[in-house]
Amino acid sequence: MKLEVLTKNDNRKIENTIIDGIRNLINYKNLEPGDKLPSERMLSEKFNVSRSIVREAIQKLEFYGLLKSRPQSGTFVAIGNTAFNGMVEDILRLDEPSFKALVETRILLELKTARLAALRRTDEDLTQIKSALEAYKEKVINSEDAVQEDLLFHLAIAKASGNSSMNTFMLIITPEIITNFEKYHVCDKGLAQEGIKEHEDIYQAILKQNPKEAKEKMKVHFKTLYQYCYNI
Amino acid sequence: MKLEVLTKNDNRKIENTIIDGIRNLINYKNLEPGDKLPSERMLSEKFNVSRSIVREAIQKLEFYGLLKSRPQSGTFVAIGNTAFNGMVEDILRLDEPSFKALVETRILLELKTARLAALRRTDEDLTQIKSALEAYKEKVINSEDAVQEDLLFHLAIAKASGNSSMNTFMLIITPEIITNFEKYHVCDKGLAQEGIKEHEDIYQAILKQNPKEAKEKMKVHFKTLYQYCYNI
DNA sequence: ATCTTTTTATTGGTTAACCAAATCAATACT
DNA sequence: AGTATTGATTTGGTTAACCAATAAAAAGAT
The missing domain is CATH 1.20.120.530 (GntR ligand-binding domain-like)
Incomplete structure (x- = not known):
């Protein structure tokens, strides 16, 4: 009966893992606003997940304004390193409002x-x-x-x-x-x-x-x- | 130079078209909260678009709480007809905040x-x-x-x-x-x-x-x- | 007849192949 | 040498095929 929740948590967990991976990548490469992330294909290969998963993670970060993806061009960092790290932390821990x-x-x-x-x-x-x-x-x-x-x-x-x-x-x-x-x-x-x-x-x-x-x-x-x- | 905006508008437009189609379907079939929508496959066939497009439209409506999709089960109407129609209208016309x-x-x-x-x-x-x-x-x-x-x-x-x-x-x-x-x-x-x-x-x-x-x-x-x- | 079990078809989720637009570098022209 | 052009490559977006979980229906046992 709780299976629905479990799978949803699993989905959430893997998406959050990818988000965390992207965060680490940005920190490791010291990417600043305007810098380009690796392509979705490369990210999906790096994290051993499908492109859709990477895409969803990117879209979530884009929703919160941390990334910006442009068609036929790439995905770009939208805000500074400090703010990125702080906000990702919060986003990952967000819970449903009462x-x-x-x-x-x-x-x-x-x-x-x-x-x-x-x-x-x-x-x-x-x-x-x-x-x-x-x-x-x-x-x-x-x-x-x-x-x-x-x-x-x-x-x-x-x-x-x-x-x-x-x-x-x-x-x-x-x-x-x-x-x-x-x-x-x-x-x-x-x-x-x-x-x-x-x-x-x-x-x-x-x-x-x-x-x-x-x-x-x-x-x-x-x-x-x-x-x-x-x-x- | 304005192409990026144009394509984005196009994307937005087709997604909004699907959302409008879903709205019409719910009205036509008089679906109430808890009722099940046609499967994503049937919707994509009905609207002559791919399933991804339908999925995105559904996800947007799910974000605003109008639909609720459950894995391996289906997509369900989440709120009453009146509220659904009124809110869809607003959602479609939302513009970027200044x-x-x-x-x-x-x-x-x-x-x-x-x-x-x-x-x-x-x-x-x-x-x-x-x-x-x-x-x-x-x-x-x-x-x-x-x-x-x-x-x-x-x-x-x-x-x-x-x-x-x-x-x-x-x-x-x-x-x-x-x-x-x-x-x-x-x-x-x-x-x-x-x-x-x-x-x-x-x-x-x-x-x-x-x-x-x-x-x-x-x-x-x-x-x-x-x-x-x-x-x- | 009723309940359990098994099978079958349907579902959302996932993966992989495909497309057109955008980019960049090499080439041709002035 | 500098600039415009063209073509190959890379990109995000799109489509279609695949998977596991689910639910419903059919078959069997009690």
Whole structure:
């Protein structure tokens, strides 16, 4: 029954081994930013694994900005030696975030995106937020589950914040939040009804382009969640 | 000369096409969370592309938590239809974050991680932060470039925050920050000297486990950067 | 009939062969 | 001598064939 986890760990382990090998190689050869790594073929031969494995390891390091691969040219070091070593260490030891960590991050991000959305929202942003709000309201008044519509409303605000980075991070943590909400039935306790009012308040603040009020209304909205999160 | 960008766009475009195809399939077949998608082989045949392409598209959707693939079993829908459609739309339209957006996000995250680190740091965390601080100081007093050591100090704090999610996000945005700092020579203006004092203040606050002070000292540290960022 | 065992087909993961673009060096031309 | 051109080589990207694990179905024993 735990086989799935085991194989996944194995995969993770071999990928991490390759990442560690690449790190050693860069240190041994003293490669600086802009320097070229050996080709994927040579790396796969050196580490006795297939090219796909090497490619995955490179892609992971590329995702974290440590390497940069250019088609028909090669893979290049993207940051300095010191930062590379320090960050690889962290990347290899990263563990899955807990639900508490996710909620904590979400609240932090959303207090900011609400404020920024009030400052920067376009008319197009506003109509999309409004549309998400209406979809949410319709579900709630029909007493249907509205977790998804709830999250989409918040994502619309994140998009309106004009900060692509925060928007991306919200997209990353949202599905896990949804899953946990539905699993622990966070929103079943008749909270959805008052949720409508809170959502409308946030929308109004963004409509009026009042950043302080937007953040404040978002904080009110999170009050229940906040307490819930810290009482698990 | 712009060919690299073009091919990359092409690659992106075909992957996005497949993602769109998967979305349509899920809608057409009304697949709910837990339902199984067609196998990678069938999808690659249906979309007239190779399995690798399909795999990459699936992996991207899995990264954002919309799908979940299990070895020797299949790929499964992970979230509800409504959320899936809304999020796919956003994912397809995501653009690269600007430097300003990155700095904005970094400041937001770090004011929080400093506070959390003061609350939750272990002794082990503390020694790692201290170690990063010493490495930074040594570089600065030798008048060497210390951008990397600077960032590693901040990453050590992020790790000490005990929030894996924020730690990951810091790791994601850090390399781009480093690159831009070095490009625009943000830290060349003799700021490094006073940076030592500011770093030490942050360290002391975390040592004393004083969250309010840690956040405040971090805010002081970011004051210059903050102004710089908003004056570009 | 029901449960266990065995077989068979399907799955994601892995490897290896193939392709077009980019690079670089040798050559031809001015 | 210097510059442009061309062709072989190297590169990351792509495709297709292969593998082990899984799950489902069929056969056998109780």
